[in-house]
Amino acid sequence: MKYRFIGGMVIGFALFPAIFVLADGADLFARKCEFCHRIEGQAAPVNPADKAGIVWVKYFKRGRHPVDLGKILNDEELRSVVLYLQEHAADSDRPAMAAIPN
């Protein structure tokens, strides 16, 4: 019984295409946004926790970014970046554990 169950689980997972690489907002943010938003860059460094999640959404919806992002990010990439910013926004979930000092 339990071996059938294990076998089913293994086959089930094997059927899922692990080769898919998801659109990664974190990676896009690091590569394309931080090109300008860095220390001594063209623009001030940006931390996703600078704004609340819904504020990030409104920020881009209202076109408040001073530079036209159309040449840097396509619509899908921009959506991924905004999702990343939301996931790490000021009001996002935070890890909970005893602090580690640097």
Next chain:
Amino acid sequence: MKKTLLSLGVMLVWAGSVFAGVGAETVTMPADVYKAILERLDSLQQRVNDLEQEKTVVQPTREQYDKLSQDVDNIYDTLDEVETKTLQDRINFGAELRTRVDNYSFDNMGTRTDLLTGMESTNDDGHDDNNWSNRFRLNMDAEISNSLSFHGRLAVYKNWGDSDYTESDLYVDINQAHRPGTTSLKLDRAYIDWIPQGIPVPLALTIGRHPSTEGPPFELKENRLRQSTYPALLIDLETDGIVGTIGLEQYTSLKNSAFRLAYGIGYHSDFDNSDSFSFLDDDEAGDSTMFATFLESEMPGLPASLAVLSYIHIDDVPSSFRGPNDDHGNPANVNLGDLDLYGIHLQVDDLKKSGFDLFVSWGASRSDPNGKFATYPGYGDMGLLTADGQDKKSGSSLYAGLRYKLPIEMLNHPKIGFEFNHGSKYWISMGNASNELYNKLATRGDVYEIYYIQPVSRHLFFRTGYTRINYDYTLSGYHTGQPVSTDAELENYYLLMDCRF
């Protein structure tokens, strides 16, 4: 331009005056000239009026300017009030609501007592469906200063249609916020992180009721970030204590590397509610203290990974964590001896951007009994992992699993996961506050779980899952008594909704 025209008009009038002044008191000039001058003055006046009109279009009047200025002052005053209010609101609040339904079925299990004792039962198959529960949590945090922060959580966890206080030796201080009970708020965690300034090593002190539940890798199944300092296989209970953490990143170049020392009290021995000096020791089992050390780090070359080495020593483990005064007719509480736990936890999130999260956790336990035992009616003698508390016993457990983030954007990237754990005959840990009421990681036997997470938004998700437990030995999760063989099996189909904001 306006000034020029005005000057010209004034000069014309002045010139006329001068002419008048030079000749006589009255002015004599041709009527057509005088008329022309008046017409010119009218023209200039009209021009001035026009210019004044144009000026009001591009510039505010004095009154408008004053009003705008007043508005700006009001906005500044309002901002001051908002800023002051924000600074006075020292605590940020968040909330969670979980509604869950569990459907249990069991074989060869009989009653709970049979599961504990291994006794034969005539009522050994059955099911218990449609168990609904609500769990509400109020989360708090505050950045008190650059070196001091506070975190807290209050919780209510109850079954639908039931607010009874559960009288059980298993529902105690270390898991009161993680077991369904009354509608009263329980203190789940309340602690400060203090990073003293001006000392030569990066040190953090964490003091209070700790983040010690739902630790790695439970955050995968819980669809959130890490929730505890300790791996769940070894410690998953509500603890009070002090943790000192030295950051090692600047010495080792290993990201998030740290060495921790922890001290806590697992059981405080006192007279409870039956004596005017209830705060004094009851002279029975005495306090049970815990000393622990942990070494953790991100693994080189594996971003978002975690490796934790753990050692925990528990002194003077009592026979009951509720104390003697529970009106259950329990015997006097007995100090049964000491317990040691060891563990290795390895975890990688989103391995090589594949969408896979993997973990493996291994734990071992070793008892050091003192030869004492408590005798419980219906259960017999119960020493530390044996009946008579004479022999040292070792146990171990392996816990492994994975979670995969499906590349389906239109479904908000749902996740599926599979977990397995196996515990040996004498395996014991401190997992009494497990999110699963059956404390699957304490199982002496095999456990399989598969689950599916369907996110709706960043604040709402659903999870459905199936858990199967094949018990090999009795008394899983109990530190007392002699485990014996059993064929008991437990299954659970569950569905839950989590809303966090």
